[in-house]
Amino acid sequence: MAWSEHVVVRDRVRLACRGWGEPGQQPIVLLHGLAGHAGEWDVLARRLSCRYRVVAVDQRGHGASERHPRDVSRAAYGADVIAVVxxxxxxxxxxxGQSLGGHTAMLTAAAHPGLVRALVLVEAGSGGPYPNGPVDIGGWLDSWPTPLPSRWNGSRIPRRRTGRCRLGGRAGRTRRQMVASLRPGRDGPLAGGERPAFLLARMDTGRMPHLVVLAQSSFIPAQEADEMLRQRPATIAMSIPGTGHDLHLEQPGILHTALSGFLEGLA
Structure with missing residues (x-):
């Protein structure tokens, strides 16, 4: 099934979305990670579209969305999700949500629990302190070739451990915007100033089921995953063998099977 394009505008920022399925079906919103794009979800979205309405978002500064938004705060990312919904x-x-997209999904759900039916975190942790994150990722970005070819997707850049996450080498954002989007805000839960695991612990556990999917070679520290499960003991958690941080690209079929089982349990 081919996808259709949707455009959402919030605060004069254009957000491009890919849509599958029909109105009236249970909606699913897919959120990519830092330096990613909506097209990463194409295989999974097509498989889900026979039963669900699927919308994959090019988040601000990524893909076909506004390339140079002035606001790249965590609050802006979350508000964009609400605007799409x-x-x-x-x-x-x-x-x-995968990686940073999972962090955005957590913060959005924590701030607007009544608007979200369920939460699926793919290689996404609770967003604890990572003070060297901007420096580490800034250094990784500096290793990219300059200038980037306009149609090049960065596939020749080796993936790199950053201490908290691993980012695929995909073009689409400026160095400044990527680094700035990692900095936590200070104004309210959507700004990311409080650890999402504790925000989620205060939500109505009976109304928001959770699925956590981690890679066998996950970059989420074991103690962080344990803390998330302790805060949310009803969470369904699984690990996919033979995968790394980009498991949604490496094993979309297995992820589809896991996600489908979880979604069927929501009925």
């Missing part, structure tokens, strides 16, 4: 009339969607 509202403007596309997605009734209580399931939020699925």
């Amino acid at each position: 509202d403007q596309l009339a997605l009734q209580r969607p399931v939020l699925v």
Whole structure:
């Protein structure tokens, strides 16, 4: 099934989305990680589209969305998700986020629990302190070739451990914006100033099921994953063998099977 393009505008920032399925089906919103794009979800989205309405978002500064937004705060990312849900009339969607997209999904759900049916975190942790993050990732970005070819996807850049996460070498954002988007905010839960694991612990556990999917070679520290499960003991958690941080690209079929089973349990 081919995808259709949707455009959402919030605060004069254009957000491009890919949509599959039909209105009236249970909606699912897919959120990519830092330096990613909506197209990463194409294989998974097509498989889900026979039963669900799927919307993959090019988050601000990524893909076909506004390339140079002035605001790249965690609050802006979360508010964009709410705008997509509202403007596309997605009734209580399931939020699925990989890496930094998972962090955005957690913060959005914590701030607006009544608008989200369920939360799926793919290689996403609780967002604890990572003071060297901007420096580490800034150094990694400096290793990219300059200038980047306009149609090049960065596949020749080796992936790199950053201490908290691993980012695929994909073009699409400026160094300044990527680094700035990692800095936590200070104004309210959506700004990311409080650890999402504790925000989620205060949510209604009976109304928001959780699925956590980690890679066999996960970059989420074991103690962090344990803390998330302790805060949310009803969470369904699994690990996919033979995968790394980009497991949604490496094993979309297995992820589809895991996600489908979880979604069927929501009925």
